Amino acid sequence: MTTSPPNILLICSDQHTARVTGAYGDRVVETPNLDALAAEGSRFDACYCNYPLCVPSRMSYLTGRFPFKCEVTGNGSILDSRQPTLAHVAVRAGYHSALIGKMHFVGQDQHHGYLERTEGEVHSWSTHLAADAKPSALNPALLANCSRPEPLLHVGAGDNAYVDADAYVRDTACGWLRRYAQTPGETPPFFLTVGFILPHCPFIAPPEIYKKYEGRVRAPTLSAEEKTRLHPVHRSNSDFIKLNEMPPENFDKAAVAYYALTDILDQNIGAILDTLRETSMLDNTIIVYFSDHGEMLGQHGRWHKESFYEDSARVPLIVRHPQKKLPPVISQPVSLVDFMPTLCELTGVKPPPNLDGQSLLPLLRGETVPGRNVKSEVYSYWERGNWTASGNRMVRRGPWKLSYYGAFDSCELFNLETDPEEKNNLADAPEFASVVAELKPLLYDDGWHPTLMLEIRERLENTMGAGSNQHEYAVALRRDPLPKDAPEYWRGMGDHPTRVVE
Numbered sequence: 297m298t299t300s301p302p303n304i305l306l307i308c309s310d311q312h313t314a315r316v317t318g319a320y321g322d323r324v325v326e327t328p329n330l331d332a333l334a335a336e337g338s339r340f341d342a343c344y345c346n347y348p349l350c351v352p353s354r355m356s357y358l359t360g361r362f363p364f365k366c367e368v369t370g371n372g373s374i375l376d377s378r379q380p381t382l383a384h385v386a387v388r389a390g391y392h393s394a395l396i397g398k399m400h401f402v403g404q405d406q407h408h409g410y411l412e413r414t415e416g417e418v419h420s421w422s423t424h425l426a427a428d429a430k431p432s433a434l435n436p437a438l439l440a441n442c443s444r445p446e447p448l449l450h451v452g453a454g455d456n457a458y459v460d461a462d463a464y465v466r467d468t469a470c471g472w473l474r475r476y477a478q479t480p481g482e483t484p485p486f487f488l489t490v491g492f493i494l495p496h497c498p499f500i501a502p503p504e505i506y507k508k509y510e511g512r513v514r515a516p517t518l519s520a521e522e523k524t525r526l527h528p529v530h531r532s533n534s535d536f537i538k539l540n541e542m543p544p545e546n547f548d549k550a551a552v553a554y555y556a557l558t559d560i561l562d563q564n565i566g567a568i569l570d571t572l573r574e575t576s577m578l579d580n581t582i583i584v585y586f587s588d589h590g591e592m593l594g595q596h597g598r599w600h601k602e603s604f605y606e607d608s609a610r611v612p613l614i615v616r617h618p619q620k621k622l623p624p625v626i627s628q629p630v631s632l633v634d635f636m637p638t639l640c641e642l643t644g645v646k647p648p649p650n651l652d653g654q655s656l657l658p659l660l661r662g663e664t665v666p667g668r669n670v671k672s673e674v675y676s677y678w679e680r681g682n683w684t685a686s687g688n689r690m691v692r693r694g695p696w697k698l699s700y701y702g703a704f705d706s707c708e709l710f711n712l713e714t715d716p717e718e719k720n721n722l723a724d725a726p727e728f729a730s731v732v733a734e735l736k737p738l739l740y741d742d743g744w745h746p747t748l749m750l751e752i753r754e755r756l757e758n759t760m761g762a763g764s765n766q767h768e769y770a771v772a773l774r775r776d777p778l779p780k781d782a783p784e785y786w787r788g789m790g791d792h793p794t795r796v797v798e
Contacts, residue, residue, distance in 0.1 A: 313590035329566035337616030360636025374403035383409030386487035389643035397465035397491035477575035501556035515547035515594035702746030
């Protein structure tokens with residue numbers, strides 16, 4: 297079956313750091329399917345999420361607007377249904393839009409422009425409804441909560457409900473593609489988004505795959521002197537999730553499990569690619585693989601996300617076009633907010649107003665783009681209300697990355713060309729004061745400021761009542777429709793074993 301224009305398949309994983317991918321240089325992890333996509337298409341080496349946390353990152357790339365502009369500032373935030381999304385644009389362009397797997401929508405609207413959705417939000421059920429539960433050695437919801445110590449307290453080989461949930465997403469996506477290929481008569485091209493949860497913690501992997509990486513992967517460690525040189529924002533985070541109280545061997549076990557979960561993710565992607573081949577749709581489908589944010593995995597003494605370090609804020613982005621030769625590597629800094637203007641240019645749909653990104657098509661054509669040169673900027677930011685009342689923002693321009701931390705009113709500055717591992721913070725070096733002076737005003741030139749999140753939260757609470765956003769979240773999830781044949785674990789990890797067994 298062929299369609300014109302080509303189908304579009306977006307595959308989004310959760311918490312996959314670019315570092316742990318064969319195509320990005322890792323020589324241990326086995327990711328042959330992602331590596332093949334990169335070999336046949338373009339690998340973006342400097343793509344950033346716009347907020348290293350699930351919901352804000354996802355709603356940002358869907359709308360083409362920075363999270364603070366669409367007022368999605370945490371995992372309990374609800375995207376206003378009036379916001380145009382990629383799915384709305386695709387439908388306007390004549391595509392059939394469908395969503396399979398995780399998107400992490402919050403609130404009553406679980407479609408946001410997608411015409412078809414096959415199941416509800418497993419990730420929401422399994423992590424947030426139990427957010428106030430008391431810590432427990434086997435509380436599976438807390439094992440997936442990256443704002444708590446539990447994910448690193450219980451690690452290794454065992455049962456993980458997310459592995460089974462992603463298998464369900466994989467099989468559902470493959471079945472959907474087969475049915476679509478067999479649809480009689482004229483069919484519109486599809487705009488399909490497949491959302492996997494892996495390699496998001498729990499850091500627990502099936503024993504047979506865990507053993508594949510055991511002894512081959514070690515988590516990085518820092519000396520006492522290196523820890524003292526860290527910016528206080530990183531030391532605060534380590535204290536918050538109690539890294540100093542973890543059994544030292546758990547860090548290596550978590551890293552091993554993460555590699556195993558990434559391996560499983562790649563296998564699931566391979567099954568979808570095989571289905572496209574079997575149905576003769578591979579040669580007429582644009583494929584985009586990316587993740588919503590990364591995972592620190594012990595780099596710089598940090599774990600999880602909510603960091604501007606490369607392992608957290610930089611994400612893999614791979615684009616394959618079925619009929620066009622793309623540049624093999626694109627090193628120009630870009631961000632996920634660029635997806636919306638890219639889709640608009642690709643489909644000929646007039647862009648919604650007030651977008652924050654730029655189309656990636658000129659880069660994919662190998663052009664030198666006026667306005668997207670060494671002086672163009674990409675942004676990310678995050679805030680943690682639990683332990684700071686001030687927001688944090690990052691700007692990258694050319695080789696320079698400036699990160700500002702509101703609670704400390706101070707910065708980090710790295711030159712990623714000369715210091716790709718971000719070991720030398722140059723923010724206080726007199727010889728780089730001019731760089732800081734040039735970049736720092738860019739943090740504020742679009743209306744952002746360190747206490748903006750508090751203003752947004754106060755405005756929502758004044759309108760809806762204190763805590764109403766989170767309450768709406770829980771109520772919406774309980775009404776979230778599930779397919780009749782959905783496995784029990786889809787209703788929450790608490791209903792399915794998630795435990796270390798070895």
